[in-house]
Amino acid sequence: MSDPFVVVGADAAGLSAASKFRRTAPDREVVVFEKGRWISYAYCGMPYFIEGLVERMSDLLSLSPSEVDERGIDLRRGYEVVAVDPDVKRVTVETADGDRFEQPYGDLLVATGGRATTGPFDVRGLDGAFTLHDMDTAAAIDAYVAEPDEYDPERADVSAVDRDRVERNAAMAAPETAAIIGGGYVGVETAEALAERGLDVHLFHRSGHLLSDFGAAVGERVEAELTERGVTIHTNAPVDSIDGNDRIEAVAFGIGDDGTDAESLAVDMAVVGVGIRPNTELLDDTGVALGEGGAISTDEHGRTNLPDVYAAGDCATARHAVTGEEAWMPLGLTANRAGRAIGATIAGDPTPVGDIAATAVVKAFDMEAGRAGLLDEDEALEAGFDPVRETVTAGSRSGYYPGAAETDVTLVADRDTGRLLGGSIAGPDRAAVRIDTVATALEADMTVGEVERLDLAYAPPFSPVWDPILVAAKVLNGKIDG
Amino acid sequence: MSDPFVVVGADAAGLSAASKFRRTAPDREVVVFEKGRWISYAYCGMPYFIEGLVERMSDLLSLSPSEVDERGIDLRRGYEVVAVDPDVKRVTVETADGDRFEQPYGDLLVATGGRATTGPFDVRGLDGAFTLHDMDTAAAIDAYVAEPDEYDPERADVSAVDRDRVERNAAMAAPETAAIIGGGYVGVETAEALAERGLDVHLFHRSGHLLSDFGAAVGERVEAELTERGVTIHTNAPVDSIDGNDRIEAVAFGIGDDGTDAESLAVDMAVVGVGIRPNTELLDDTGVALGEGGAISTDEHGRTNLPDVYAAGDCATARHAVTGEEAWMPLGLTANRAGRAIGATIAGDPTPVGDIAATAVVKAFDMEAGRAGLLDEDEALEAGFDPVRETVTAGSRSGYYPGAAETDVTLVADRDTGRLLGGSIAGPDRAAVRIDTVATALEADMTVGEVERLDLAYAPPFSPVWDPILVAAKVLNGKIDG
Structure with a gap:
């Protein structure tokens, strides 16, 4: 019997990996060590809990410990992994009582997440x-x-x-x-x-x-x-x-x-x-390679440079769809997706973790905003592009249809090749989800000319004939051609 | 001085072409003949006018005749083009008074649109x-x-x-x-x-x-x-x-x-x-090639088989992004986009009209729906694919966030290659615009595995961690792999 798949951290990446592993290889063992008491909570939902839109904190839990148990995952809360020895493929675990033991692993996933940085502020001990x-x-x-x-x-x-x-x-x-x-x-x-x-x-x-x-x-x-x-x-x-x-x-x-x-x-x-920073200290003396943002470097399958050691979630890098380089973007889907892929890979079904398009959306009252790809001038230059950008304001619906609202779209492209590099959007009327069009175009390496010719949806309640993204592509493309 | 660019029909395709032509080649002449009195109206807005959401019919006009005039376009309303002679590059025009004259053209765009079919019903003369x-x-x-x-x-x-x-x-x-x-x-x-x-x-x-x-x-x-x-x-x-x-x-x-x-x-x-049918009778005796749906066959630049004769809008075919074959889908963006591209091409800037992804969206009260690509089993088989499909119901937002609503996503892929062939979506919460992700993926020839790994936007008010489209791709991909 081979050593178990050991996961450090029971949040999005860790539990996605453990769950997918168990489904794919039901006869093999997986152990998840979590140093705290919380597992699998919706970090992104916390502001909405504070706002009062979410009634109960338990609504923010994706999985309860007993549900994890039902999946056949050996979850140990209050167990902190304090050392990794990749040469002998073993981790050292400390329990809440202070006991220590050694746990051999067949494969190891480090999903230790990140922690909030506080800048120069020490808020401990200061009420409020x-x-x-x-x-x-x-x-x-x-x-x-x-x-x-x-x-x-x-x-x-x-x-x-x-x-x-x-x-x-x-x-x-x-x-x-x-x-x-x-x-x-x-x-x-x-x-x-x-x-x-x-x-x-x-x-x-x-x-x-x-x-x-x-x-x-x-x-x-x-x-x-x-x-x-x-x-x-x-x-x-x-x-x-x-x-x-x-x-x-x-x-x-x-x-x-x-x-x-x-x-x-x-x-x-x-x-x-x-801001947040990646929790990588566990691997400090192992020779692990760190990359962008000080996060653990990983390849297309989520592997670190240490044999049989994977990393995923807020502690790990991922490949950026536009630059092709490693990037560190601690976001929810990235963690879930990488965890799931790594679980499949370790179970014998090699699955890429997928590139990130650095897609993010945010709401402020009735304003919706989204971004994807490379928007920053310096970042684009650093990645070897000659960025040219355009911001347009276009209607979200046919002008005569009630509720049409001003939508700002920014697109950035490379002047030489016309390749789309990034985009952003802001507006009160269904603006955020439209960024998915930009994210998809980025992952497909489209040029801004190809984006201009996309057959996007048109109906008066949802979009004008020329969707705001098409308008931006049209203007930006004219700028590149001109 | 060369003969003018002659356009037949002053709606979306015709006026887009004339406008783009004038902007690109300001010294050259363009004449638009329109047999009726209406120009450039928003066909898709008519139900909303009837509903009372649009207060004035004039709100549905994109361009007034005087605005067309200001663009330097010679617009003749009440002028019907009754014959085309491609050998001598001349059209015969009949005025509302019954006068006839011959008009030579350098290039000709047929943008005669479509007309409603009535099936077996003759509603003329029956009030109500x-x-x-x-x-x-x-x-x-x-x-x-x-x-x-x-x-x-x-x-x-x-x-x-x-x-x-x-x-x-x-x-x-x-x-x-x-x-x-x-x-x-x-x-x-x-x-x-x-x-x-x-x-x-x-x-x-x-x-x-x-x-x-x-x-x-x-x-x-x-x-x-x-x-x-x-x-x-x-x-x-x-x-x-x-x-x-x-x-x-x-x-x-x-x-x-x-x-x-x-x-x-x-x-x-x-x-x-x-339903509607394409108005092609003007070219009946010219040897023009008709294609799908009886519409005028066109190539990637909107050219017909007749020299210097183009067609665009509801009377013309376009190339389908998935099949690569000619298709006939009379929709607003297709007409505008093809007209604009043809105007540029004729003015000396060759511009493809773009493929269609057969994207369409519709609203019924609070229900939103969208579709793109090949959904129909028989159509997919006919195009040489082995279609496999999956429909999932997923939340439109994080489950704990108010307003999350059931969203049904159907994706169809080719079993052999995994290529995405089409998709549909329905739900009351921002469902329609999400079809643009499918349309973009179709135009990029993505596989359903690539769709599964798209970095789509996640934030509790807008989407669950796994967007409904990602959920559908995940399940369909499992079906193909399995």
Whole structure:
């Protein structure tokens, strides 16, 4: 009997791999070690739980431990893998009680995920200051935002939750003013959530427009929507410090490179969302190759450079469909897809993990936005392209049909070859899902001329004769030809 | 000075060609002959005008005659081209007054469009019975549906409208019960329109499910939605006759191949929407080659087999992206795109008209549906494929996010090569625009395995981690591999 398939981490990538492996090779053993108590939760749903759109925290769990068990997966919660020895194909495991043992593996998947970076801010020990990257924090934020006499403890209805922390936060007076630090998608979604909960929300962003990865055209539309909904946006406003004793009292911001003085804003809540970093420490002394973003380098089948060691999810790189190079984009589908493919491969059905098109979508109140591929000028130049771009504003429906709304589409192409490199979209009327057309065209290596001739859907309630993406392709193609 | 570029027909294809030609070759002459008085109207908007969602008929005009004039296009309304002599490159034109003259051309574009077929029904002379394919009929239907004292003559605010016909219809008592004959997209959209106007609507369809071109899965969802909204659906119910003296009184239906007796339904309105046919008679004696559907055969640049004679729009074929063969799909984007490409080509910038993916979308109340490529079993077999299909029902958003709705996706692939052949989608939550992903994948000749690995957008408000299209690809791919 061969050694089992060992998975480190019981979230999207790890459990997708274990499940697919068991279905494909039902007679072989798989063990999943998870150092915490939470498994398989919907990270992306946390802002909507805080907003109150999701009633119960348990709604955010994709799989319960007993469902994992029913799949024939040996799941061990509270078991931390603390060392990997690839020479003898063995991991060292430490239990919650402090016991240690050695576990041999046939194949190993490292799916350790990522963790929120906090920048210069240490929010530990400061009530009202949070870094949103796990369910316990989401539960604590939800409790903190509620008035003590209005908090419903049934909201955090998962046994794994840190109930002491929830209760402590629920007992505090509800905040009135919140600073959100970081204008990426977590920041934008949290701004919506807290504004909908009735707070006066200030969103601070280091650079000139929100959602830097989505490009300026999208950032401006999202900023306009947030402003209209009462959120105060501070761009070019790096936060310098989060101040207070025991409980947060203020944030200081605006010390720019030009030495301008910091301003201070009194707040009774802050949420830091400045980015995440990959958890790779487990492989520190193994000779593993790290790549883009410090994540674990993987090949088209999710293999690392260590024999029989795979990596997937937020701790691993993936191949970018446009550049053909390794990239690090910690997103949900990437993790699920890579985990599933690796599970199949290890079970004997070699399956590519697939390229990423760096597709992302985000909602801010009624504004929808999407992006895919290479949008940034410097990134495109670095990848060897000569980028040319065009932003158009087009209607989302036939002009005479009620609900037609201005939709901004940006497309970027390579001047020499005409190849589509990337695109973004923003608008209130079904804009986000349209980015899938761009993502598909990118994965097919289409030129912008080919995009211009796509036979996209037309009917007055859904699109004008020339879909906004076709309009952008037409104009950009004219610019390249001209 | 060379002879002008002559265009026959001033609708989407003709005016797109003339406009692009003038922009590309501003010094050259273009003449557009239009036998009627209407130009450049939004055919697809007519049901929404009848529904009352569009307030004024003039909202449906893309271009006014004076705007055409401002583009430097010599537009002659009331001028019918009655003959083409390709040997001497000359057309014969007859004016509304009955005068005739010869017009030489350098290049000729035939953009004569299509006309509604009426099946066995002659609705002329029968008040309350209509065939919806032109603006005068849309105006007449709108007037007929209104109570005489409630009709607003400002609705039909276009000088070209047949005002006598409008007034005669407006004066009649408003109908209570309408039969719609034909369950294609015109029939479905008109059913919605008349039901929203308060009529008791019966929709008759010859075959077993509505929207035959969209496949059974879509037809069933649309039928359920129409039924829920109070429309009575009669499938497998060919209408035998439309009966009445002066004004319509009843429709007889249900004489099947099995000799079942016809039933009669008392109605005071009927709309026939059983299909359209291409207007090709102008080229009858020229040796022009006709293709699929009896439409004028064209090549990748829109050329017919006659020298310097092009055809575009509802009268012409186009190349199908999946089969590579000629196909006839009279749709709005195809006409606009081909016209524009032909205008550029004739002006000296050779531009392909582009393949069609046979993409179509339709709305029935809150149900959205789309289709692309080859869905029909027999059509796929005929094109040399071994079709295998799968229909899945998946959520439109993360399950915990409000508004998630069941979305049905059907994908068809070739068993031998795995190539995607077609797809359809139906659901109430942003389903229609998602068909663009399928259309793009079809134009890129993707396999269903490649579709399964597409990096489509994920965020809880817009899509589950696995987009419904990815779910369908996953299941279909498993079926092919298995």
